[in-house]
Amino acid sequence: MVSNKRKIINDPIYGFVTLPDDLVHDLINHPIFQRLRRIKQLGLTNLVYPGALHTRFHHAIGAMYLMTEALQVLKSKDIKITEEESRAAIIAILLHDVGHGPFSHALEHTIVKGIHHEDISAMLMDELNKAFKGKLSLAIKIFKNEHPKKFLHQLVSSQLDMDRLDYLNRDSFFTGVSEGVVSSDRIIKMLNVKEGNLVVEAKGIYSVESFLIARRLMYWQVYLHKTVLSAEKLLVNVLKRAKELSLAGEDLFATPALSLFLKNNFSKKDFISKPELLQQFVLLDDYDIMASVKVWMNHKDIVLSTLCKNIIDRNLYKIELQNKNFTPTYKNQIQEKVMKKYKLTKKESEYFVFAESVNNSAYNSSKVQINILHKNGQLIDVAKASDQLNIKMLSKKVTKYFICYPKGL
C-alpha cells in the first residue's frame, strides 16, 4: 500500500519532488529540520538580488532530489548500492547543512566562534539519530566518510557533489544570474564509479568545465559581490558590537536564545559538555537577529544604533575592491576623517572603516579531484584532461582586497 506520507513538494526548479520514504518524511517534519525554513541560504544577498530569499530548507530538499537522481543513474550502470545505502545517502545530503545558524555563512563564527557549521550538523545528526532510534547511523557514517563505498560520501561532499549542483542552480534561479545555471541533469547522467570513487565519463568533460566556470562566476558575481560583502560585514559588525556591549554588562533587547549567545563566549568544548547549549542554538534563526537589530536602532550606543539603522535602511558601506592590499596610509586617512566627522574614538571607528580580503579558487586540485573516466578506463584529473581550458589556472587561489567606509564621506 502507498503510504500517506508520500508527500510531493513543489520546486520551481525541478518541478515535483516526491519524498522517497516515511523516514525522510518524518525527518523533514522534525523541528530541527523545519528550522531551516527560517534560515536564508544566501544571508543578505537579497539586498542586491531581491529574489535571493530561498532557505536552507529548500536547498536541502533540492540536493536530496538530485541525490535520488544520481543514485538511480549509478544503479542503472550496475553500481551496487543497497536500499539501505541509498536511503542513508539521501538522508546524509538532506541533513548536511542542518547545523547552519542565522543567515548561513554570513554570521558563521560571529554568534559562536571556533565552531564550524559542519560540527553542529554532526552534533544535530547524532541528536536526531537518538530520536529516530539509530536509523541514521549509516547516513552519519556516509556523512563522515567512514563508509567503505567512498563514492556515496563524494555525492554528499566533494568538488562535484549534489550540494554544489543544487546550490548553483538554485542560487542562479532565485538571483536571476542566468550564467550560474548548471546542467545538473547532464552531469548526473555522466556520473559513474571507478575503483570505489565517483568519476565523470569522458564525454561529460565540457559540462564539468562549464560547471567550474559557472561556480567561479557565481563567486564573484553573487557570493562575493562587493555590495553583498558590504552588507554582510555590516551585519557582522552589528553582532560584534552587540556582543561587546553585552559582555560589558549592557542590557540589550533580544530573544532569550540570542541573549544567551550575546552574553557568553561559548567554545566547541562548551557545546560538548553542556547539551542544553545545542538546544538553545537551534532556537536561533534569521528572525531573532533582524527583530533585535530593528530594536537596536534606538539603542543609546551610537555605534550600535548607527550600524543597525544602516542595515535596516540599506545604507551600506561604500566598498572598494582591488587585487592588491590597501596601504595602511590609505586606510588611516579615511579612518581619521571618519573619527572626526562622526566624533568616534579610534576603536569605535574600526566598526566603520576596515580593510579585509576574500579569496576563492574554482577548483582545488589538492582536495579530492574530479576524475574523468576515459573510454579506455583511464582516470585523469579534470585539471589535466581538458584539451584547452587551463583548469590548473582555476585551482589558483584568487584573493581580492577590500576596504569599507561610510558613504558620502
Add this chain to the structure above:
Amino acid sequence: MVSNKRKIINDPIYGFVTLPDDLVHDLINHPIFQRLRRIKQLGLTNLVYPGALHTRFHHAIGAMYLMTEALQVLKSKDIKITEEESRAAIIAILLHDVGHGPFSHALEHTIVKGIHHEDISAMLMDELNKAFKGKLSLAIKIFKNEHPKKFLHQLVSSQLDMDRLDYLNRDSFFTGVSEGVVSSDRIIKMLNVKEGNLVVEAKGIYSVESFLIARRLMYWQVYLHKTVLSAEKLLVNVLKRAKELSLAGEDLFATPALSLFLKNNFSKKDFISKPELLQQFVLLDDYDIMASVKVWMNHKDIVLSTLCKNIIDRNLYKIELQNKNFTPTYKNQIQEKVMKKYKLTKKESEYFVFAESVNNSAYNSSKVQINILHKNGQLIDVAKASDQLNIKMLSKKVTKYFICYPKGL
C-alpha cells in the same frame, strides 16, 4: 549626463529592470519602501510552496516595470501621456502596497482592526509626499482615481492592472505553479485607451480569458489552498490570543512596536489623530512576529504556547473544505473532544476548533469591467465578448466552507 542613480535591479522574471529616474531611485531607498523587503508577499504560503518567500518589495518593483512597458505601448499608439503623468503612474504603482503590514493579507485586520492596508498606503504616501516636497501629488491623485485620465488609475488598480499581472506571474514563478503564468507581455501589447478608459484590443481576448482562468486557478491552488488557510488561521489565532492576554495585563515578550499594538486596540481615528502611531506601525514586519512567536512557545499560557509550537514546528490544523456549511452539531462534537482531550474551557477551545468560509470570484462585472475593443470601435464587456467561454460564470462568487481542528484527534 547619465545619472549615477540609473540603477539596474535583477529580476529573475523580467531580467534587468532599469529604474526610470532619480525620484523613483530615491523613493525606493526610503526606509518606508525598504521596509517592504521584510514583508512576504504571500504570508505563510511558503509552508506549502517553499519557494514562495518573495516580498512586497520585489512585487512593487515588478509592477513598476510592467507599468513602464504599458505606458510605452500606449504612447506608441498615440495616446497622450505627459512625462509627468508617466512618472506619476509609475510612482503610484510602486507605492500602491506600501501600507501592508506583517505577512501581508494574512494578518490584515489582526494587528490593527478596521483599517485596510490601502488606507495605510494612502497615509504613507502623504507622508512621503511631505518628505519629497509635493513631488508625489499627481501620483497620489492617480492612486485615488482623482486624475481625469482614468486609464492611468486603471493601470494601477482595476481588474486588469499591472498589480495583478505582476503578482500572478511572480507568485507562479516562486511557487512553481506553472498554470498561473500569464502572458503579461502579450496582454500589455494589446492595451489601448478608448474614451479615456483602458481597453483591450479584440485579438487579445483569448489572453484575457487565459488571464482570468489563471487567476482563478491561483486562488484555489495557492492563495486559498487549504493548508495555506490552515497555517494562516493558526498565525491569526496566535496573535489574537497574544492580544487577549496583553489586554488582560499579561506581559509578553515582544519588540516595542509590536508590544504597543498588542496592548491597545487602535482605530482608524487613532491613526489620524496620533501621527506617531503610523511611525510605530512602519517599524513592524514579519521579523517582529516570528521572533515573538518563537519566544511564546515557552509561555505559561497553554493556549498560546501550543499554538506557537504548532506554527513553528509546522504542525498545522487539520482542515476540511467543502461547498456547504458545516453543521453546528459536527463542529460541537469535535469541539467537545478537543475540550476533553486538551482540558480546555469552551472559550479556549475556540482557538483550536472553528468553522469559517472563504470566497472568490475570478471576474467581477459589477466593478469596472474589462472592455474589449472591436475593430469597428465597439466596446464589449469581456464577460459578453467571449464566443464560448461563459465568463459570466466566472463572476459568480464561489464560497467554500472550512473547519479546522487539531491533527490526530
Add this chain to the structure above:
Amino acid sequence: MVSNKRKIINDPIYGFVTLPDDLVHDLINHPIFQRLRRIKQLGLTNLVYPGALHTRFHHAIGAMYLMTEALQVLKSKDIKITEEESRAAIIAILLHDVGHGPFSHALEHTIVKGIHHEDISAMLMDELNKAFKGKLSLAIKIFKNEHPKKFLHQLVSSQLDMDRLDYLNRDSFFTGVSEGVVSSDRIIKMLNVKEGNLVVEAKGIYSVESFLIARRLMYWQVYLHKTVLSAEKLLVNVLKRAKELSLAGEDLFATPALSLFLKNNFSKKDFISKPELLQQFVLLDDYDIMASVKVWMNHKDIVLSTLCKNIIDRNLYKIELQNKNFTPTYKNQIQEKVMKKYKLTKKESEYFVFAESVNNSAYNSSKVQINILHKNGQLIDVAKASDQLNIKMLSKKVTKYFICYPKGL
C-alpha cells in the same frame, strides 16, 4: 548488462529522454519512423510563428516520454500494468501519428482523399509488426482499443491523452505562445484508474480546466490563426491545381512518388489492394512538396505559377474571419473584381476567392468524458464537476467563417 541501445535524446522541453528498451530503439531507427523527421508538426504555422518547425518525430518522442511518466505514476498507485503492457502502451503512443503525410493536417485529404491519417498509421503499424515479427501486436490492440484495460488506450487517445499533453506543450514552446503551456507534470501526477478507465483525482480539477482553456486558446491563437489558415489554404490550392493539371495530362515537375499521387486519385480500397501504394506514400514528406512548388513558380499555367509564387514569397491571401457566414453577394463581388483584374475564368478564380468555415470545441462531452474522481470514490464528468467554470460551455462547437482573396485588391 546495460544495452548499447540505451540512447538518450535531448529534448529542450523535458530535458533528457531515455529510450526505455531495445525494441523502442529499433522502431525509432526504422525508416518508417525516421521519415517523421521530415514532416512538420504544424504544417505552415512557421509562416506566422517562425519557431514552429518541430516535427512529428519530436512530438512522438515527447508523447512517449509522457507515457513512461504516466505509467510509472499509475504503477505507484498499485494499478496493475505488466511489463508487456507497459511497453505496448509506449509503442502505441510512439506510432500513433506514423501515418501523417506531408505538412501533417494541412495537406490531409489533399494528396490522398478519403483516407484519414489514422488509417494509414494503422496500416503502417501492421507493416512494422511484420518486420518486427509480431512484437507489436499488443501495441496495435491498445491503439485500436481492443485491449480490455481501456485506460491504456485512453492514455494514447482520449480527451486527456499523452498526445494532447505533449503537443500543447511542444507547440507552445516552439511558437512562443506561453499561454498554451500545460502542467503535464501536475496532471500526470493526478491520474488514476477507476473501473478500468482513466480518471483524474479531485484535486487535479483546476489543472484539467486550465488544460482545456489552454487547448482552446491554442486553437484560436495558433492552429486556426487566420494567417495560418490563409497559408494552408494556399498550399492546398496549389496541390489541387497541380493535381487538376496532372489528371488532365499536363506534365509537372515532381519527385516520382509525388508524381504518382498527382496523376491518380487513389481510394482507401486502392491502398488495401495495392500494397506498393503504401510504399510510395511513405516516400512523401514536406521536401517533395516544397521542392516542386518552387519549380512550379515558373510553370506556364498562370493559376499554378501565381499560387506557387505567393506561397514561396509569403504573399498570402487576405483573410476575413467572422462568426457568421459571408453572403454570396459579398463573395461574388470580390470574385468578379478578381476575374477582371487577373483575367481569370470563373472556375480559375475559385483558386483565389473562396469562403469556408472552421470549427472547434474545447471539450466534447459526447466523446469519452474526462472523469474526476472524488475522495468518496464518486466519478463526475469534468463538465459538471467544476464549481464555477461552465465547462459545458466549452463543449459547444464554435464555428468561424472566413473568406480569402488576393491582397491589394
Add this chain to the structure above:
Amino acid sequence: MVSNKRKIINDPIYGFVTLPDDLVHDLINHPIFQRLRRIKQLGLTNLVYPGALHTRFHHAIGAMYLMTEALQVLKSKDIKITEEESRAAIIAILLHDVGHGPFSHALEHTIVKGIHHEDISAMLMDELNKAFKGKLSLAIKIFKNEHPKKFLHQLVSSQLDMDRLDYLNRDSFFTGVSEGVVSSDRIIKMLNVKEGNLVVEAKGIYSVESFLIARRLMYWQVYLHKTVLSAEKLLVNVLKRAKELSLAGEDLFATPALSLFLKNNFSKKDFISKPELLQQFVLLDDYDIMASVKVWMNHKDIVLSTLCKNIIDRNLYKIELQNKNFTPTYKNQIQEKVMKKYKLTKKESEYFVFAESVNNSAYNSSKVQINILHKNGQLIDVAKASDQLNIKMLSKKVTKYFICYPKGL
C-alpha cells in the same frame, strides 16, 4: 500615425520582437530574405538534437532584435549614433547571412566552390540596394567596415557581436543544451564605446568569460559533435558524388536550379560576370537537396544510392575522434575491408572511408580583441584582463582528427 507595418514577430527566446520601421518590414518581406525560412541554421544537427530545426530567418530576426537593444544601451550612455546609422546597423545585421546556401555551413564549398557565403551576402545586398533605390548604402558600408564608426561594424561582426550572442542563445534553446545559454541581456548592458571601438565595461568580465566558455562548449557539444560531423560529411559526399556523375554526363533527378550547379563548376568570377547565376543560386534551399537525395536512393550508381539511403534512414558513418592524426595504415586497413565487403574500387571507397580534421579556438587574439574597459579608462584585452582564467589558453587552436567508415564493418 503608426504604420500598418509595425509588425510583431513572436520569438520563443526574446518574446515579442517589434520591427523597427517600414524599410526593415519590406526587406523582411522580400523573396531574397524570405528564402532564409527554408535554410536551417544548423544543417543536419537535428539528426542529433531533434529540436535544432530553426532557420537563418529566425536567427537574422533575433540578431536584429539584439542590435536594437545594443544601440539603445549605447545611446543611453551618450554615444552618438544618428537615426540613419541606427537603422543601417540594424539592416546590416539583418542581412549579414543572406548569402547562405542550403544547410548553411554544411554544404558551403560543396555546391559552389571557392565562394564564401559572405561574398554572396555582399552580392545580394548590392542587389537589394538596387531594388530599394540606394537605401541600403550605409548598411553595406557598415557591413564592409567602411564606415568610420568602427563600433557599428563590430556590433555586426567581431568576436562579441550580436550575431554570436543570438546564435549561441538560439542554438542552445533549440538543441536543449542549456550550458550554451549566454546572458545576452547582461553583456549588452555592459557594452560601451571607447576611441570608436566597442568595449565591455570592467564588471562585465565574468559574463564575457562565461560567453567564451559557452561558445567553446557549443563547438564541441553541438557544432562539431561527432555524430553531426558524420551526418554532414555524408551529405557532402552525396553532393560530391552527384556532381561527379553529373559532370560525367549522367542525368540525375533534380530541380532545375540544383541541376545547373551539379552540371557546372562555377567560380567567383562566373558569379560576377553572369548575374543570372545569382538568380539561380537564390532559388536553392534545403528542399532542393533533400527532395533530390530521396529520389537518388534509387539511382543505379551504387555509391550514390547507398550514401543517399544512409542519410535518409539516418544510418550514419561510424566516426572516431581523437587528438592526433590517424595513421595511414589504420585508414588503409579499414578501406581495404570496405572495398572487399562492398565490392568497391579504391576511388569509390573514398566516399565511405576518409580521415579529416576539424579545429576551433574559442577566442582569437590575433583578430580584433574583446577589450575590457576599466574604471580608470584603461583598455585591456580580455585574454589578459581575466584574473584567473587563462583566456590566452582559449586562443590556442584545438584540432581534432576524425575517421569515418561504415557502421557494422
